[in-house]
Amino acid sequence: MLHSVDILIIGGGSAGTTTAIFLSQLGYSVLLLTREEKVKQKIGESLSPFANPILKKLGVWDTFIADGHLPCYGNKSSWGKPQLDYYDFINHPLGHAWHIDRCLFEQRLMERAIELGVERINNSSIVNLDKVKGKWQIQIDQGTTTISAKFIVDASGRNHYWARRQGIKRLHDDRQVALVTFLTAKHLPLEDTSSLVEAVPDGWWYSALLPNGCLVTAFMTDLDLHQRPEILQKSGWYKLLDKTYFTAERIHDRYSFPDEQPLLVAANSSRLQNFYGEDWLAVGDAAMSYDPLSSHGLTMAMVSGRDAAQVISAQLNGDRQALDSYADQMYSAYSHYAAMRSQFYHSETRWPNFPYWLRRAKF
Numbered sequence: 001m002l003h004s005v006d007i008l009i010i011g012g013g014s015a016g017t018t019t020a021i022f023l024s025q026l027g028y029s030v031l032l033l034t035r036e037e038k039v040k041q042k043i044g045e046s047l048s049p050f051a052n053p054i055l056k057k058l059g060v061w062d063t064f065i066a067d068g069h070l071p072c073y074g075n076k077s078s079w080g081k082p083q084l085d086y087y088d089f090i091n092h093p094l095g096h097a098w099h100i101d102r103c104l105f106e107q108r109l110m111e112r113a114i115e116l117g118v119e120r121i122n123n124s125s126i127v128n129l130d131k132v133k134g135k136w137q138i139q140i141d142q143g144t145t146t147i148s149a150k151f152i153v154d155a156s157g158r159n160h161y162w163a164r165r166q167g168i169k170r171l172h173d174d175r176q177v178a179l180v181t182f183l184t185a186k187h188l189p190l191e192d193t194s195s196l197v198e199a200v201p202d203g204w205w206y207s208a209l210l211p212n213g214c215l216v217t218a219f220m221t222d223l224d225l226h227q228r229p230e231i232l233q234k235s236g237w238y239k240l241l242d243k244t245y246f247t248a249e250r251i252h253d254r255y256s257f258p259d260e261q262p263l264l265v266a267a268n269s270s271r272l273q274n275f276y277g278e279d280w281l282a283v284g285d286a287a288m289s290y291d292p293l294s295s296h297g298l299t300m301a302m303v304s305g306r307d308a309a310q311v312i313s314a315q316l317n318g319d320r321q322a323l324d325s326y327a328d329q330m331y332s333a334y335s336h337y338a339a340m341r342s343q344f345y346h347s348e349t350r351w352p353n354f355p356y357w358l359r360r361a362k363f
């Protein structure tokens with residue numbers, strides 16, 4: 001079987017579906033090669049107010065509002081001092097943030113893409129790739145199906161599947177991981193929907209209420225500072241929680257530890273050495289991944305998808321500088337992010353001799 005399209009996108013997360021929608025709105029034929037998520041709940045639920053205008057351009061704003069995601073009116077943080085600061089989104093020009101049902105959110109983006117005519121092939125592995133007469137020829141399904149495409153987008157997240165196959169190096173600034181739990185409420189949660197960030201000697205905690213009433217918590221740390229089997233157990237997790245003050249107060253007596261073990265996932269900052277190659281480019285986390293402190297990963301994934309669609313269109317219309325300008329934008333976004341990250345980490349000075357903070361002092 002032969003599928004002939006203008007653009008093949010690998011990965012159906014926020015970056016992949018956003019790129020697909022914008023390309024489709026520009027009149028290109030698009031095929032999304034996706035992989036079924038193995039997890040029940042996807043990690044990363046805070047959506048910054050900067051996402052609001054993009055959701056409108058994608059044509060999903062009305063559905064988004066109807067879906068009942070939780071408005072988040074502020075962030076609380078104990079960072080650099082033992083008291084809580086409060087940032088109120090009333091000061092934000094684009095309004096409040098959101099705590100979203102991430103799976104539903106991505107399902108809606110996929111539905112929108114399909115409504116616009118984007119094709120989707122799920123759970124197929126690439127077995128061979130080649131370039132014939134200037135077009136990519138991608139064989140999937142043990143070679144029984146070939147996809148012919150003028151351009152490839154790597155939207156495969158931190159996996160950076162396509163870039164890896166092209167031999168592109170990934171540069172890692174650190175090795176941070178996140179220990180993530182989804183706690184269930186013992187009673188109907190009556191608390192506000194603020195995010196809570198709390199720094200501790202070995203890292204920092206994040207917690208937020210989800211639309212389904214669960215509380216997601218993530219402890220960002222370096223794995224070599226812990227015994228991996230221990231922190232994956234309930235008792236080890238509570239030992240870590242006991243080093244917090246505000247987070248423990250939020251959780252104790254209100255939320256139960258789930259039956260499942262906490263998840264351990266990469267949460268470091270990294271980027272590709274090159275964001276594009278001949279007739280391909282990377283978007284979202286495949287291109288660069290942010291420390292969750294920024295709370296901007298999803299928004300940046302969508303922004304890069306929007307920008308990539310413009311650049312691909314320009315490239316396909318003969319603009320030879322288009323990919324260079326995309327790379328310039330990405331380098332500049334990463335250096336802006338890196339400067340902000342340094343500022344944040346340098347403002348926590350309470351544990352200057354603890355390895356976690358010593359390492360971040362070098363950012």
Ligand SMILES: Cc1cc2nc3c(=O)[nH]c(=O)nc-3n(C[C@H](O)[C@H](O)[C@H](O)COP(=O)(O)OP(=O)(O)OC[C@H]3O[C@@H](n4cnc5c(N)ncnc54)[C@H](O)[C@@H]3O)c2cc1C
Pocket residue numbers: 010011012013014015016033034035036037043044045046047048155156157158159161178180218265266267283284285286290292295296297298299301
């Ligand atoms: C602990 C943690 C907390 C976070 N919290 C937030 C937050 O609160 N707010 C926020 O904005 N950001 C947050 N982020 C970041 C955010 O999750 C990412 O930036 C975002 O998911 C990037 O979207 P993406 O589409 O680029 O990648 P992904 O969401 O990773 O999607 C990539 C997709 O590609 C698929 N895929 C991979 N390989 C292949 C392949 N070979 N073939 C086909 N498909 C493939 C994957 O299955 C996946 O569906 C957090 C990150 C972490 C680690």
